[in-house]
Amino acid sequence: MKEGMFTDMLATVRRIPKGRVSTYGEVATASGHPGAARQVVWALRAGKNVPWHRVLGAGGRIRLTGESALEQRLRLQTEGVTITGDKVDLKRFHHIFKPAKEPVA
DNA sequence: AAGATGACGCCCG
DNA sequence: CCGGGCGCCATCT
Numbered sequence: 001m002k003e004g005m006f007t008d009m010l011a012t013v014r015r016i017p018k019g020r021v022s023t024y025g026e027v028a029t030a031s032g033h034p035g036a037a038r039q040v041v042w043a044l045r046a047g048k049n050v051p052w053h054r055v056l057g058a059g060g061r062i063r064l065t066g067e068s069a070l071e072q073r074l075r076l077q078t079e080g081v082t083i084t085g086d087k088v089d090l091k092r093f094h095h096i097f098k099p100a101k102e103p104v105a
Numbered sequence: 106a107a108g109a110t111g112a113c114g115c116c117c118g
Numbered sequence: 119c120c121g122g123g124c125g126c127c128a129t130c131t
Binding site for chain 2: 023024025028035036037038039040041042044045052055056057058059062063064065068069072
């Protein structure tokens with residue numbers, strides 16, 4: 001039965017370990033839906049038991065606004081993720097998804 | 106069916 | 119770094 005793109009995306013987000021982050025674009029690609037970064041947002045809004053706070057905009061920038069952004073910062077900091085200004089240093093906290101398969105050529 | 110929306114991304118000036 | 123413009127794509131009006 002067809003699970004759908006949202007399910008794929010949520011499963012991918014759930015693989016981001018505590019204390020690490022990823023981006024909408026990365027999640028889209030890693031879940032098999034390159035270019036569907038916007039759909040990752042729908043998935044996060046609809047999904048449950050999902051570490052949505054670990055997903056950021058390109059460059060590690062927090063894209064949420066208002067109260068939601070505050071909560072995201074709080075949650076990330078609680079996990080030990082450092083936020084400078086409005087972004088996270090991907091060099092330090094970026095989670096690299098395990099390549100689907102095919103070892104590096 | 107047509108237009109508007111958005112927690113996006115990338116390129117350009 | 120910042121703003122502006124365009125492409126993308128499921129969902130909503």
